[in-house]
Amino acid sequence: MLKARILTAIVMLAVLSVALTSFSTQAWIVFVTVIAALAGWEWGGLAGWSSTPRIAYGAGLGALLVLVSVISDLWAGTLSAPALLPFLLISIVFWVALAFPWLLRRWTLGRGLGAFVLGFVVVLPTALAMIILREVNVALLLAAMAVVWVADIAAYFSGRAFGRRKLAPAISPGKSWEGVYGAIVGVELYGLALVFAFDFELSVGLIILGALALVVLTAVSVVGDLFESLLKRQAGIKDSSGLLPGHGGVLDRIDSLTSTLPMVACAVLLLSV
Structure with a gap:
């Protein structure tokens, strides 16, 4: 298992590196479309759908992503805030207003219209955010993704070292409040490292705002997970699929990104208006 996990991680890193640095805008959209379609197929598995509806759903989600990209001129490399913001805002509303009560009351996904719609709310804005942020700057997309990676790593080690109080034992027994605190500290240190590394000249107000934004992103990433x-x-499944040996499925790799990347992309578009 460890060997498969390491080999898969190497392949994923190599493919992502090439795609990020070498692909044209259109090729990157196609790349992200494949990821979104696979995530949609896995979503159908979470909903308990049979094989054919799962395939149709994944294909439909990918097709919708391409359609939105073309209609909004994102395919041509144009960032149109009015055309893209609604998709991102729908995602933010879900994660801020509905996801926490969903976890608290442990609502079920079901197999009907709710599951159908929610899959688009979770996956489509994430895919759009990946395209938007990469179009602005590859480094920006990586920096946003790194927030989640740093949070995960810091939560894991702080949870193992200090974890005493369970965060959500009925959902994920391994997670603790100490892990969450460690994730926040890790992400804040990551933010400071970026400020010093790139010699940003920020006012006290901007530093405080940035620190608060990182706390929010960390908290939302935990909710997504x-x-x-x-x-x-x-x-009744351990992984969303077995597409990535040793790592589960696509949704297992992007779970925290589904709640964070749309927020970052929304902020970037609003600042550019």
């Missing part, structure tokens, strides 16, 4: 964990537990 717990949300997928809940759906998998309710579906």
